[in-house]
Amino acid sequence: MDSFSTVIRTASHEQHTEAETSSFMSDLLGGRLGVEAYARYTEQLWFVYEALETGADRLTSDPVAGPFIRPELFRLAALERDLAHLRGAGWRAALSALPATEAYAARVRQCAEQWPGGYIAHHYTRYLGDLSGGQIIRDKAEKTWGFARKGDGVRFYVFEGIGNPAAFKRGYRELLDGIRADDLERQRIVAECKRAFASNTAVFRALGREFPLSA
Numbered sequence: 001m002d003s004f005s006t007v008i009r010t011a012s013h014e015q016h017t018e019a020e021t022s023s024f025m026s027d028l029l030g031g032r033l034g035v036e037a038y039a040r041y042t043e044q045l046w047f048v049y050e051a052l053e054t055g056a057d058r059l060t061s062d063p064v065a066g067p068f069i070r071p072e073l074f075r076l077a078a079l080e081r082d083l084a085h086l087r088g089a090g091w092r093a094a095l096s097a098l099p100a101t102e103a104y105a106a107r108v109r110q111c112a113e114q115w116p117g118g119y120i121a122h123h124y125t126r127y128l129g130d131l132s133g134g135q136i137i138r139d140k141a142e143k144t145w146g147f148a149r150k151g152d153g154v155r156f157y158v159f160e161g162i163g164n165p166a167a168f169k170r171g172y173r174e175l176l177d178g179i180r181a182d183d184l185e186r187q188r189i190v191a192e193c194k195r196a197f198a199s200n201t202a203v204f205r206a207l208g209r210e211f212p213l214s215a
């Protein structure tokens with residue numbers, strides 16, 4: 001039988017491709033978008049991580065979600081530095097969530113408050129992705145818009161506290177494999193992971209409408 005980390009990875013594979021190849025992401029990675037589009041995307045991430053990380057504190061003692069809460073993953077402070085760089089000191093006043101982002105963040109918050117297993121699905125979808133493909137996005141952003149390597153503007157993608165991302169991901173997959181959940185709950189978590197991917201794709205779609213280059 002496949003390990004849970006393999007099940008969740010396989011189950012989301014198709015949607016991963018969909019997110020990766022969305023027109024917004026393709027345009028972003030293709031260097032066809034201005035820094036405004038990147039800033040708008042970074043703003044959307046702020047809402048998602050605000051929901052993920054505000055809910056994290058009270059989950060540290062949870063038997064299911066607790067082991068996943070690792071401060072070295074936290075991204076909100078890095079996002080805030082990036083936004084200050086991208087938007088200026090007044091970034092917070094102009095910050096706004098797209099409706100798709102609003103819905104995504106609301107679901108993360110709901111899971112954080114009511115369903116630790118669901119929270120893990122969202123946690124996995126974001127942080128493991130940031131540790132993987134996020135590095136490709138960082139590299140491209142640095143080259144396209146001239147941010148200093150691993151500096152302001154791309155700090156979101158730099159995990160200062162994680163020296164070896166590959167090893168960290170291995171440890172994370174072990175945590176997933178050892179998750180305290182029965183088969184039914186595992187199935188629910190996989191379904192929530194798919195929902196998390198769909199939420200990301202919905203945000204990309206909305207951003208694609210705002211910055212319609214491929215169209």
Ligand code: HEM
Pocket residue numbers: 005008009016019020021025029124125126128129130132133134136137197200
């Ligand atoms: C252009 C955008 C993206 C690129 C280039 C990309 C690329 C990658 C790469 C290269 C991996 C590494 C696979 C491995 O470890 O062998 C990965 C893993 C992953 N990505 Fe992405 N990705 C992108 C977007 C996304 C998005 C939007 C999400 C969801 C929010 C996401 C979630 C994940 C997850 C959860 C993993 C870990 C899979 C696992 O090993 O369990 N990725 N991605």
